[in-house]
Amino acid sequence: MRQRWRVTGALAGALFAVNVVARVIIRVGFDDADTTAADRVSLGMFVVIGVGLAAVAFDWSRRRPAAEWGADIAAAVGVALALTVLVGPLLVGKNPFGDGAGTFFAQIWLYFAVTGIGVLLGYLLAVALGLDHRSKALKRYAESKAAKPHRSVRR
Known part of the structure; x- marks a missing residue:
């Protein structure tokens, strides 16, 4: 269980790091x-962020049930979103609410949209290729049923 939360925390940290790098590039490289x-x-x-989450969803869906990895990704996205919206602007010297409520909530909706699309694309690719956890389990079940000999009929 402890390892599971470390991986989830690392994913949240990586998502936040991508945002911090983008904010620093904007702050240092360009004028206002x-x-x-x-x-x-x-x-x-x-x-x-979207491509990264698609890759993570594709990889995790191959090894674990969707309910398990989905909760981990949702937790990581939630933590990364809170850090991105509330802490990210402070790192470059801006107020998180400085541009108004419309911009603040637009960031939240855009982040949810991008992360949701990324996760969905990664998972759907795994399902389409038959590599997700459920497809593999169904394939093993079908093979085991086909491998058993038929019972003889008693009269």
């Missing part, structure tokens, strides 16, 4: 007037 460049870096951050 250049919003186009900041938007491109933010888009790149969301692509990295």
Whole structure:
């Protein structure tokens, strides 16, 4: 159980680290007037987060039931979201609520959308290829039923 939470915490830390790197790049590399460049870096951050979560969901769905890894990913995303929205702006010297409630909640919805799409794509790819935990269990069941000889009929 302890190892399970370490992996979940590491995933949350990695998601937050991607956000911190993007914020530092925006802060150091561009001035405040250049919003186009900041938007491109933010888009790149969301692509990295989505693709990363798709890879994690694909990998975890191959080894564990969906209810187990889904809860771990949801916990990691929740912690990473809280850190990203509340702590991330403080690291670069901004107020988390400085741009208004609309921007604050837009960040939350965008983060949930990107992470949800990433996890869903990774899981659906595993299911489509028949590599997820449930598909493997069903395949083993079908093979075991086909391997047993038929019982003789008694009269």
